[in-house]
Amino acid sequence: xxxxxxxxxxxxxxxxxxxxxxxxxxxxxxxxxxxxxxxxxxxxxxxxxxxxxxxxxxxxxxxxxxxxxxxxxxxxxxxxxxxxxxxxxxxxxxxxxxxxxxxxxxxxxxxxxxxxxxxxxxxxxxxxxxxxxxxxxxxxxxxxxxxxxxxxxxxxxxxxxxxxxxxxxxxxxxxxxxxxxxxxxxxxxxxxxxxxxxxxxxxxxxxxxxxxxxxxxxxxxxxxxxxxxxxxxxxxxxxxxxxxxxxxxxxxxxxx
Amino acid sequence: xxxxxxxxxxxxxxxxxxxxxxxxxxxxxxxxxxxxxxxxxxxxxxxxxxxxxxxxxxxxxxxxxxxxxxxxxxxxxxxxxxxxxxxxxxxxxxxxxxxxxxxxxxxxxxxxxxxxxxxxxxxxxxxxxxxxxxxxxxxxxxxxxxxxxxxxxxxxxxxxxxxxxxxxxxxxxxxxxxxxxxxxxxxxxxxxxxxxxxxxxxxxxxxxxxxxxxxxxxxxxxxxxxxxxxxxxxxxxxxxxxxxxxxxxxxxxxxx
Numbered sequence: 001x002x003x004x005x006x007x008x009x010x011x012x013x014x015x016x017x018x019x020x021x022x023x024x025x026x027x028x029x030x031x032x033x034x035x036x037x038x039x040x041x042x043x044x045x046x047x048x049x050x051x052x053x054x055x056x057x058x059x060x061x062x063x064x065x066x067x068x069x070x071x072x073x074x075x076x077x078x079x080x081x082x083x084x085x086x087x088x089x090x091x092x093x094x095x096x097x098x099x100x101x102x103x104x105x106x107x108x109x110x111x112x113x114x115x116x117x118x119x120x121x122x123x124x125x126x127x128x129x130x131x132x133x134x135x136x137x138x139x140x141x142x143x144x145x146x147x148x149x150x151x152x153x154x155x156x157x158x159x160x161x162x163x164x165x166x167x168x169x170x171x172x173x174x175x176x177x178x179x180x181x182x183x184x185x186x187x188x189x190x191x192x193x194x195x196x197x198x199x200x201x202x203x204x205x206x207x208x209x210x211x212x213x214x215x216x217x218x219x220x221x222x223x224x225x226x227x228x229x230x231x232x233x234x235x236x237x238x239x240x241x242x243x244x245x246x247x248x249x250x251x252x253x254x255x256x
Numbered sequence: 257x258x259x260x261x262x263x264x265x266x267x268x269x270x271x272x273x274x275x276x277x278x279x280x281x282x283x284x285x286x287x288x289x290x291x292x293x294x295x296x297x298x299x300x301x302x303x304x305x306x307x308x309x310x311x312x313x314x315x316x317x318x319x320x321x322x323x324x325x326x327x328x329x330x331x332x333x334x335x336x337x338x339x340x341x342x343x344x345x346x347x348x349x350x351x352x353x354x355x356x357x358x359x360x361x362x363x364x365x366x367x368x369x370x371x372x373x374x375x376x377x378x379x380x381x382x383x384x385x386x387x388x389x390x391x392x393x394x395x396x397x398x399x400x401x402x403x404x405x406x407x408x409x410x411x412x413x414x415x416x417x418x419x420x421x422x423x424x425x426x427x428x429x430x431x432x433x434x435x436x437x438x439x440x441x442x443x444x445x446x447x448x449x450x451x452x453x454x455x456x457x458x459x460x461x462x463x464x465x466x467x468x469x470x471x472x473x474x475x476x477x478x479x480x481x482x483x484x485x486x487x488x489x490x491x492x493x494x495x496x497x498x499x500x501x502x503x504x505x506x507x508x509x510x511x512x
Contacts, residue, residue, distance in 0.1 A: 039306075041305065042302060042303045042304075042305050043300070043302045044299070044300035044301030044302040044303070044331070044370060045300030045301060045364045045365055046298060046299045046300040046302045046365075047298045047300070047365055047463060048298075048463060049297065049298050049463055050295075052452070052460035052461060052462050053460065053461045053462075053463065054458070054459075054460050054461075055459070055461070075300070075365075076463070079448055079449075079463065080449065080461065083448045083449055084448075084449040084451065084461060105377055105493075107495060108301045108370075108373060108377070108495075109301050109302075109303055109331075114300060114364075117364060121361055121364070121444070145511065148511050149509065149511050152509055152511050153507075153509070156507045156509070157507075159500065159503075162497050162500045164504075179509065179511060181501050181504045181505050182501075183494070183496040183498065183501060184494055184495060184496045188377070192335055192339045192340075193335075193336065193339055193340040195340065196308070202310070203310075203311070204308035204309060204310050205308060205309045205310075205311070205336065205340060206308050206309075207303060207304060207305055207309065207332070207335065232504065232509075233496060234496065234497040234500030234501055234503075234504055235495045235496065235497055236495060236496070236497035236500065237361075238439070238440055239363060239364075239440060239491045239492060239495065240439040240440045240489060240490065240491065240492070241418050241490040241491055241492035242439065244415065244418045244490030244492065245437050245438075245439060245490055247415075247490075248420075248437045248488065248490055249437050251409075251412045251413075253405065253408055253409070253412070253435065253488075255401065255404050255405050255408050255435060
């Protein structure tokens with residue numbers, strides 16, 4: 001398989017290096033890493049239109065993968081990789097392994113997930129992978145899992161129009177309770193802004209906030225990860241709310 | 257109605273100023289503008305976590321609306337407006353009027369649409385508005401249309417969970433062929449990268465590309481706007497592909 005790997009934590013992050021290594025272990029895989037040259041968390045699906053992009057080769061310690069750093073966003077990296085660097089389309093885009101979960105509404109803000117979305121937009125199957133932890137990160141099992149998942153998916157047929165969003169609980173292989181196909185759950189943030197005053201008397205705000213996970217049934221990604229199951233959520237390209245088309249049509253808007 | 261107005265072209269853009277004026281003409285409306293201090297096109301749903309945000313009051317010529325400029329993204333502006341500036345939630349968030357259409361997959365890249373998404377995430381009904389033109393921009397009718405649409409929607413009941421993405425063709429009121437509730441169509445970009453060499457012999461890339469609109473049936477936003485109809489597309493918050501959950505479960509992934 002030809003695999004394009006990217007992330008949003010930046011090309012020097014542990015998560016992407018371990019992922020690239022695990023994928024390159026399989027001699028049938030051809031792995032190309034194209035990733036941001038610095039952290040790009042919470043960039044959403046931003047792309048870079050107003051300044052030129054640069055591509056620089058970097059060397060990882062021991063990965064058998066060509067690695068290119070881009071001064072842009074995760075979505076830029078996937079566009080560049082597929083449309084300018086690779087001679088033919090890769091078989092799959094894998095984005096991650098992210099430091100921290102991407103559950104529920106996180107997928108809208110996540111550069112990791114947006115990079116995978118970009119793959120789907122360009123007609124390439126795509127997987128986003130996150131480790132649901134911020135400290136004591138151990139990417140070893142997560143990297144192996146994704147490597148196996150991709151092999152298995154390739155055998156059973158990869159869907160070009162469905163993004164798979166994978167979240168892996170932060171525990172050892174033995175403690176995991178299995179794999180669950182899930183829907184996106186509820187995850188929101190409260191008390192988001194911390195208002196402060198600088199030494200010149202001017203106000204400024206830090207975005208912050210605590211996570212609230214409420215109303216998540218057993219079928220959600222949030223519940224699965226909390227119960228130490230690996231969560232795989234299919235996410236679709238077309239964001240139209242088809243039910244609402246009918247409802248809106250019935251409202252008989254009086255505006256023209 | 258309490259209305260929070262934002263955009264991604266920046267607070268000094270014509271589109272937002274005309275929108276704010278049209279909304280403030282109705283004495284029952286209370287309009288607050290919180291918008292980026294500079295252009296933020298194609299920022300997607302990026303938010304600003306790694307530097308503080310500043311808020312500065314700016315004065316428009318003749319709009320009866322308080323206007324605050326933020327050194328952040330459209331999504332930042334909506335978060336700040338709702339969670340830090342306004343004492344209670346607004347009745348609606350309106351994002352626009354964007355210079356240029358936001359059709360099909362554009363909604364993933366668009367700061368305009370992402371700002372509206374942020375409203376929905378925070379439990380506030382939201383509308384994104386774009387004028388499908390880049391030159392000879394005339395926002396007058398578009399601003400009036402949105403002002404009427406919002407009044408009509410408020411009477412008939414605003415949905416807190418469905419974003420309305422409105423695209424207005426670039427023609428006069430008399431040339432318009434009506435309003436259509438649509439689904440997102442196909443709109444992609446080809447030949448995206450222009451590779452050049454700088455005076456020091458280093459390569460760089462400009463993202464560019466031509467738009468391709470293929471396979472759009474009569475029900476799509478792309479077709480509606482091409483036929484001079486105003487397009488209103490409902491977009492949903494939950495991106496789960498529910499059909500794919502079933503399919504994936506049947507694949508019996510052999511990975512654990």
